[in-house]
Amino acid sequence: MTAPSTDPSPAVGAGTPAATSAARRVLAVRGLSVRFKMRDGRHVAAVSDATFDLAAGECLALVGESGCGKSVLASALLGLLPANARTAGSAVVDGVELLGAGERTLARTVRGRRIGLVPQSPAAHLTPVRTVGAQLAETVSALTGLRGTEAREAALTAAARAAFPAGHLDRYPHELSGGLAQRAATAIALVGDAPLLLADEPTTGLDRELVDHTADELRRHADEGRALLLITHDLAAAARTADRVAVMYAGRIVEVTSAEAFFGGPGPRHPYARGLLNALPEREFAPIPGLPPELGDLPAGCAFAPRCARADDACTVLPRLAGGVACHHAEEDPHV
Numbered sequence: 001m002t003a004p005s006t007d008p009s010p011a012v013g014a015g016t017p018a019a020t021s022a023a024r025r026v027l028a029v030r031g032l033s034v035r036f037k038m039r040d041g042r043h044v045a046a047v048s049d050a051t052f053d054l055a056a057g058e059c060l061a062l063v064g065e066s067g068c069g070k071s072v073l074a075s076a077l078l079g080l081l082p083a084n085a086r087t088a089g090s091a092v093v094d095g096v097e098l099l100g101a102g103e104r105t106l107a108r109t110v111r112g113r114r115i116g117l118v119p120q121s122p123a124a125h126l127t128p129v130r131t132v133g134a135q136l137a138e139t140v141s142a143l144t145g146l147r148g149t150e151a152r153e154a155a156l157t158a159a160a161r162a163a164f165p166a167g168h169l170d171r172y173p174h175e176l177s178g179g180l181a182q183r184a185a186t187a188i189a190l191v192g193d194a195p196l197l198l199a200d201e202p203t204t205g206l207d208r209e210l211v212d213h214t215a216d217e218l219r220r221h222a223d224e225g226r227a228l229l230l231i232t233h234d235l236a237a238a239a240r241t242a243d244r245v246a247v248m249y250a251g252r253i254v255e256v257t258s259a260e261a262f263f264g265g266p267g268p269r270h271p272y273a274r275g276l277l278n279a280l281p282e283r284e285f286a287p288i289p290g291l292p293p294e295l296g297d298l299p300a301g302c303a304f305a306p307r308c309a310r311a312d313d314a315c316t317v318l319p320r321l322a323g324g325v326a327c328h329h330a331e332e333d334p335h336v
């Protein structure tokens with residue numbers, strides 16, 4: 001692990017609007033890379049040189065196909081990478097450097113307190129043999145030190161903030177609907193008043209109505225002043241929730257832009273990001289040809305080139321993220 005700098009400046013998150021850097025910056029990620037060393041000596045480049053900012057009250061959706069490194073990036077922020085992982089770069093949340101932080105620091109000052117995790121599978125995340133109320137009260141005690149009546153009151157407050165009905169606090173996880181389990185898990189994530197909520201695929205397995213509901217609730221928590229990092233392959237959920245969109249391909253952020261530009265006009269500028277959008281049934285319903293590359297065997301230049309209709313010799317050189325997009329043949333920037 002390299003010794004990361006704790007100074008997040010300058011704000012180089014391409015596509016970061018001026019308003020974002022002016023607002024209170026909660027998360028600053030600079031050059032974050034994660035490599036897995038395999039038994040046979042090979043390296044898997046799961047995340048390469050990720051750089052972005054996130055401000056209080058803002059939602060950034062990190063999108064991309066399965067296996068592009070979204071969850072590994074989330075695990076790196078939470079200090080939950082397996083032993084064969086090596087990180088480089090810097091990730092500062094609310095003044096604390098996450099990369100290289102010891103388990104004690106992460107457990108005592110980061111997880112729950114600076115980063116609240118809204119899990120992918122709430123039902124699996126909740127302890128099956130404890131009621132929701134008991135789990136909430138335990139989290140309150142662990143994170144705030146409150147006990148007895150005060151802990152119960154704080155648990156009730158957290159439940160209310162996540163719109164979990166007080167009358168259901170004595171239920172066990174298996175007695176909850178998918179929506180209520182999601183709210184219970186969100187209530188637990190809110191207990192420590194963490195400035196950053198990290199939601200990793202929070203809408204997986206939910207029907208459309210519940211997806212919309214969950215997306216709206218997450219948006220509400222951002223509107224209350226938290227920063228929200230929404231990791232998802234569900235572009236509809238991202239469209240409903242995000243202020244900005246970061247697109248990952250083969251471990252790299254290839255475009256960062258406003259949700260307005262991404263989902264409305266003029267649309268994304270990177271051919272991969274355009275392909276993702278056009279693959280939606282409500283758009284062209286045209287899948288991107290080919291498959292993502294093996295992260296253990298990436299080409300030297302642009303990793304998307306083998307699937308890209310615009311690829312030419314220039315693409316044998318890795319394109320840098322500049323002006324919000326990493327592509328030698330990006331669509332024109334309408335603002336230039």
Ligand SMILES: Nc1ncnc2c1ncn2[C@@H]1O[C@H](COP(=O)(O)OP(=O)(O)OP(=O)(O)O)[C@@H](O)[C@H]1O
Nearest residue numbers: 036044046065066067068069070071072073082295
């Ligand atoms: N412990 C590990 N050792 C080696 N490779 C790993 C390890 N954990 C993850 N990877 C690899 O890292 C890559 C990125 O995985 P990741 O789970 O972050 O993708 P993702 O974008 O979150 O996909 P999904 O949407 O399916 O969760 C994958 O190719 C995966 O095989």
